[in-house]
Amino acid sequence: xxxxxxxxxxxxxxxxxxxxxxxxxxxxxxxxxxxxxxxxxxxxxxxxxxxxxxxxxxxxxxxxxxxxxxxxxxxxxxxxxxxxxxxxxxxxxxxxxxxxxxxxxxxxxxxxxxxxxxxxxxxxxxxxxxxxxxxxxxxxxxxxxxxxxxxxxxxxxxxxxxxxxxxx
Amino acid sequence: xxxxxxxxxxxxxxxxxxxxxxxxxxxxxxxxxxxxxxxxxxxxxxxxxxxxxxxxxxxxxxxxxxxxxxxxxxxxxxxxxxxxxxxxxxxxxxxxxxxxxxxxxxxxxxxxxxxxxxxxxxxxxxxxxxxxxxxxxxxxxxxxxxxxxxxxxxxxxxxxxxxxxxxx
Amino acid sequence: xxxxxxxxxxxxxxxxxxxxxxxxxxxxxxxxxxxxxxxxxxxxxxxxxxxxxxxxxxxxxxxxxxxxxxxxxxxxxxxxxxxxxxxxxxxxxxxxxxxxxxxxxxxxxxxxxxxxxxxxxxxxxxxxxxxxxxxxxxxxxxxxxxxxxxxxxxxxxxxxxxxxxxxx
Numbered sequence: 001x002x003x004x005x006x007x008x009x010x011x012x013x014x015x016x017x018x019x020x021x022x023x024x025x026x027x028x029x030x031x032x033x034x035x036x037x038x039x040x041x042x043x044x045x046x047x048x049x050x051x052x053x054x055x056x057x058x059x060x061x062x063x064x065x066x067x068x069x070x071x072x073x074x075x076x077x078x079x080x081x082x083x084x085x086x087x088x089x090x091x092x093x094x095x096x097x098x099x100x101x102x103x104x105x106x107x108x109x110x111x112x113x114x115x116x117x118x119x120x121x122x123x124x125x126x127x128x129x130x131x132x133x134x135x136x137x138x139x140x141x142x143x144x145x146x147x148x149x150x151x152x153x154x155x156x157x158x159x160x161x162x163x164x165x166x167x168x
Numbered sequence: 169x170x171x172x173x174x175x176x177x178x179x180x181x182x183x184x185x186x187x188x189x190x191x192x193x194x195x196x197x198x199x200x201x202x203x204x205x206x207x208x209x210x211x212x213x214x215x216x217x218x219x220x221x222x223x224x225x226x227x228x229x230x231x232x233x234x235x236x237x238x239x240x241x242x243x244x245x246x247x248x249x250x251x252x253x254x255x256x257x258x259x260x261x262x263x264x265x266x267x268x269x270x271x272x273x274x275x276x277x278x279x280x281x282x283x284x285x286x287x288x289x290x291x292x293x294x295x296x297x298x299x300x301x302x303x304x305x306x307x308x309x310x311x312x313x314x315x316x317x318x319x320x321x322x323x324x325x326x327x328x329x330x331x332x333x334x335x336x
Numbered sequence: 337x338x339x340x341x342x343x344x345x346x347x348x349x350x351x352x353x354x355x356x357x358x359x360x361x362x363x364x365x366x367x368x369x370x371x372x373x374x375x376x377x378x379x380x381x382x383x384x385x386x387x388x389x390x391x392x393x394x395x396x397x398x399x400x401x402x403x404x405x406x407x408x409x410x411x412x413x414x415x416x417x418x419x420x421x422x423x424x425x426x427x428x429x430x431x432x433x434x435x436x437x438x439x440x441x442x443x444x445x446x447x448x449x450x451x452x453x454x455x456x457x458x459x460x461x462x463x464x465x466x467x468x469x470x471x472x473x474x475x476x477x478x479x480x481x482x483x484x485x486x487x488x489x490x491x492x493x494x495x496x497x498x499x500x501x502x503x504x
Contacts, residue, residue, distance in 0.1 A: 010341070332373055
């Protein structure tokens with residue numbers, strides 16, 4: 001019986017560790033990109049993980065907000081428009097997530113805000129806020145992002161669809 | 169002795185599980201209401217749980233921000249003004265909470281922000297920010313909200329009283 | 337073997353408890369200062385713990401944002417400009433942190449926002465947002481802040497340096 005109790009406890013503790021590990025990684029995203037730590041940001045993703053950051057106002061023609069693979073995430077941090085945002089003052093704040101672990105995969109739901117310094121008002125504008133779905137996969141190097149998708153909460157149906165599917 | 173150690177560990181793990189389960193439910197509130205998932209939002213509450221959302225500018229005459237029972241929470245999500253907020257773009261962001269579990273009840277303290285899309289400035293306004301106290305109760309269907317109270321952080325004493333009582 | 341498994345589990349559970357205890361304390365900071373609970377805010381710090389809050393617009397000449405010891409944190413909450421911020425409506429929101437525990441010390445990385453009520457627009461301005469590093473120490477009275485440092489995310493290098501060092 002003690003063997004059963006021990007084994008059960010080990011599983012319960014492992015489940016807690018998984019959830020806390022993923023929350024910790026999600027809390028690393030903002031500080032990584034806002035400090036231009038491109039390698040750290042990229043390391044959150046699996047090599048072939050995707051980041052679909054959605055669309056935003058002023059997007060350069062011909063570009064998309066979709067980044068395929070951790071190398072593309074690294075490149076995103078190392079180039080415009082991200083570098084300009086950081087130079088003029090910004091913060092990428094990821095909200096406390098709702099994480100659901102299922103074996104070697106997990107889904108997290110949260111908000112991400114991009115705040116940008118606004119000299120005119122001596123304060124920060126919440127320039128974007130998106131609905132987020134992060135899909136995680138367990139790898140030999142720990143949990144990695146297999147897919148992150150953001151949809152702007154601008155009244156369009158896409159953000160609601162994202163939340164609904166992730167909450168299911 | 170091992171029996172004692174096992175039993176102690178089981179209690180400690182259960183305490184961690186309770187705290188993480190409640191944090192996870194609190195992180196579900198925003199995505200539920202912002203995706204108009206009225207049933208999911210209602211299911212966070214006990215059948216007879218209350219939600220006192222406080223007051224806000226532009227409240228319809230004769231209405232209050234008090235909702236009695238999970239059915240009233242569902243109705244709140246399914247009607248105005250909530251539907252209008254969502255159609256024009258909004259986000260209900262609940263901050264990382266301070267949770268205190270005591271047996272089969274728990275109290276959580278946090279902030280809740282309501283951000284609304286502002287086309288004029290191509291950004292979001294933080295329209296409301298409230299001090300929150302969430303009282304939780306353990307039920308056969310998991311932790312449920314027995315009472316949630318918000319008070320606007322607009323300089324009035326009510327928000328300070330709420331925080332003080334909850335921190336005690 | 338069971339003895340080894342038990343001892344290993346006890347260590348894993350203690351590590352989770354440490355991380356959750358620190359997150360809970362960090363979620364207590366805002367509600368403490370926004371309710372003018374100066375003693376509670378001070379009690380988060382070790383007696384000789386420091387708080388370097390950085391600089392801000394409109395700082396009184398001859399003052400710094402550096403507070404040495406928990407008594408100085410208590411004094412900060414009990415005096416201007418903090419009291420004025422609270423009277424006119426404000427919220428100090430600490431984001432979900434990334435916590436790294438190492439024995440009897442820990443480092444947490446997060447954002448802190450100071451939102452202030454803006455009557456003119458019937459909303460709140462994000463007046464400040466800072467990169468935060470919190471250094472924690474284990475004491476007989478629980479985890480206490482040994483050092484907290486904020487740097488404004490206004491485009492200057494200091495915030496990036498803070499994040500980079502803390503993420504290492």
